[in-house]
Amino acid sequence: MGWIAAPEPGGVLRPGWAVIEPNPEIARKGPCAMEKGICIADLFRRENEYLGKPVLVQGWVRTRRDSKAGVTFIELNDGSCFRNLQVVAETALGEHKPTMGSVTTGSSLRVEGTVLASPGREQSIELRAHRIQVYGGADPAKYPLQKKRHSFEFLRQIAHLRPRTNTIGAVTRVRNKLSQAIHRFFQDRGFYWIHTPVITSSDCEGAGEVFRVTTLDLQKAAAALREGGNPFEEDFFGKPVYLTVSGQLQAEIYALSLGKVYTFGPTFRAENSNTSRHLAEFWMVEPEMAFYDLEDDLELAEAFLKSLAQAVLADCEEDLRFFARFVEPGVMESLDKLTREPFQVMTYGEAVEVLRKSGEPFAFPVSWGSDLQAEHERYLAEKYVGGPLAVVHFPRDLKPFYMRRNDDGKTVAAMDILVPRVGEIIGGSQREERPDVLLDQMKQKGISVEDYRWYLDLREYGSAPHAGFGLGLERMVQFVTGVANIREAIPFPRSPGSADF
Numbered sequence: 001m002g003w004i005a006a007p008e009p010g011g012v013l014r015p016g017w018a019v020i021e022p023n024p025e026i027a028r029k030g031p032c033a034m035e036k037g038i039c040i041a042d043l044f045r046r047e048n049e050y051l052g053k054p055v056l057v058q059g060w061v062r063t064r065r066d067s068k069a070g071v072t073f074i075e076l077n078d079g080s081c082f083r084n085l086q087v088v089a090e091t092a093l094g095e096h097k098p099t100m101g102s103v104t105t106g107s108s109l110r111v112e113g114t115v116l117a118s119p120g121r122e123q124s125i126e127l128r129a130h131r132i133q134v135y136g137g138a139d140p141a142k143y144p145l146q147k148k149r150h151s152f153e154f155l156r157q158i159a160h161l162r163p164r165t166n167t168i169g170a171v172t173r174v175r176n177k178l179s180q181a182i183h184r185f186f187q188d189r190g191f192y193w194i195h196t197p198v199i200t201s202s203d204c205e206g207a208g209e210v211f212r213v214t215t216l217d218l219q220k221a222a223a224a225l226r227e228g229g230n231p232f233e234e235d236f237f238g239k240p241v242y243l244t245v246s247g248q249l250q251a252e253i254y255a256l257s258l259g260k261v262y263t264f265g266p267t268f269r270a271e272n273s274n275t276s277r278h279l280a281e282f283w284m285v286e287p288e289m290a291f292y293d294l295e296d297d298l299e300l301a302e303a304f305l306k307s308l309a310q311a312v313l314a315d316c317e318e319d320l321r322f323f324a325r326f327v328e329p330g331v332m333e334s335l336d337k338l339t340r341e342p343f344q345v346m347t348y349g350e351a352v353e354v355l356r357k358s359g360e361p362f363a364f365p366v367s368w369g370s371d372l373q374a375e376h377e378r379y380l381a382e383k384y385v386g387g388p389l390a391v392v393h394f395p396r397d398l399k400p401f402y403m404r405r406n407d408d409g410k411t412v413a414a415m416d417i418l419v420p421r422v423g424e425i426i427g428g429s430q431r432e433e434r435p436d437v438l439l440d441q442m443k444q445k446g447i448s449v450e451d452y453r454w455y456l457d458l459r460e461y462g463s464a465p466h467a468g469f470g471l472g473l474e475r476m477v478q479f480v481t482g483v484a485n486i487r488e489a490i491p492f493p494r495s496p497g498s499a500d501f
């Protein structure tokens with residue numbers, strides 16, 4: 001009787017192992033047959049093909065239960081899907097009696113067995129074990145993840161173990177699916193992925209929320225500063241540099257040569273705000289398109305969000321059902337709504353009126369010219385619209401220098417897309433392509449013309465209307481999964497005072 005496994009590289013079968021060919025259509029949706037043995041997701045997806053056949057699986061024990069009849073039930077999870085595989089073994093499994101003693105929650109196993117229809121109501125198939133090998137045990141007296149609910153705060157302290165929990169495992173699979181869908185959306189539409197730099201000398205918005213990158217000895221640098229010198233001349237790059245807060249400006253360069261581009265990578269903001277939707281390090285995807293105006297930009301952003309939602313609805317159903325049941329009851333509905341209904345659009349001026357007339361006891365009062373706070377964004381998306389909402393044409397003073405000035409002279413062609421529970425998920429704009437207006441904006445905002453000479457050059461030579469936006473991947477993960485805090489949306493969160501692991 002052969003074991004089912006994938007072929008060795010080069011297509012040679014491991015002696016004695018049979019194989020069910022990996023199906024590319026299935027592989028596209030998630031993990032599939034592996035080099036060694038099969039993954040549990042594939043087993044569940046192709047139950048009928050595997051029924052009655054011998055297989056090899058490997059994973060971590062979620063729980064173990066012994067019956068009086070001398071049978072051990074092991075819930076095995078290998079991360080490939082939400083569901084555990086029930087492994088049924090004789091407690092005394094022949095020669096392996098000592099082995100069974102170390103099959104505890106958290107231990108890792110290799111199990112060879114036969115796939116059988118399960119008499120249990122919880123699952124349709126189970127694995128009858130013939131041979132079990134424990135790769136690594138986990139002392140039940142010490143293993144931190146016992147079978148009970150742990151708080152997210154606690155789990156953050158054990159970020160090296162938390163992906164073994166239902167929630168973080170599911171978040172991880174959804175995050176992966178979103179990343180894949182992001183690339184697919186843009187690649188299908190002829191966008192080029194541009195790798196914009198992580199180290200940059202421009203602090204983009206002049207917001208000052210930047211991390212400085214230096215190789216200077218800080219004590220010596222401080223001394224030099226006190227003596228009126230410029231220590232940065234001695235620094236690695238000969239001038240102050242920072243971690244990028246956005247790849248937009250560099251993406252604009254490529255949009256004005258290749259047409260449609262996007263950046264997707266780590267982004268850093270030293271905002272000292274300990275909120276549930278800000279990270280110091282996050283992933284942002286920023287498309288930038290030549291010949292697009294604000295309306296085109298918004299249309300693309302809507303199609304983009306809809307396609308991301310469809311991708312997770314299609315391929316992460318099991319994980320989503322878990323979120324709906326245990327994390328946030330509204331997730332399925334809000335995703336479904338996002339894919340089905342056209343986005344509402346209102347101007348900033350209209351939004352301010354809505355907020356003023358709402359009668360809500362906001363902590364921050366609103367009037368024309370004031371920035372929309374998280375509470376305002378959430379009211380608009382959650383209560384007023386009950387779904388995604390684009391707010392367009394913000395006052396010039398609230399937005400960065402590169403946004404295109406509207407004819408009223410007071411507002412710019414900006415858009416923020418707001419969604420329930422999260423608030424702002426996308427920020428974008430049409431960019432100022434007129435050199436004289438751009439120069440004026442820069443002067444008014446105190447942006448150094450010298451530092452941004454190249455940016456002005458793009459308006460001098462073959463300038464073109466163009467637009468783009470930025471989506472924070474973690475905010476999208478928050479929206480899709482319903483996790484209340486953005487620190488659950490990224491494997492290793494960085495926030496003020498916390499950069500462990």
Ligand code: ATP
Nearest residue numbers: 269277278279282284424425426427470471472475
């Ligand atoms: P906010 O007003 O919520 O702080 P922002 O206006 O500073 O956001 P943008 O500069 O427009 O954000 O960035 C585009 C997108 O990047 C935002 O819509 C959001 O999805 C995401 N984003 C911005 N800052 C952060 C952060 N600190 N952590 C996680 N995501 C962020």
Ligand code: MN
Nearest residue numbers: 416424426427
């Ligand atoms: Mn914004």
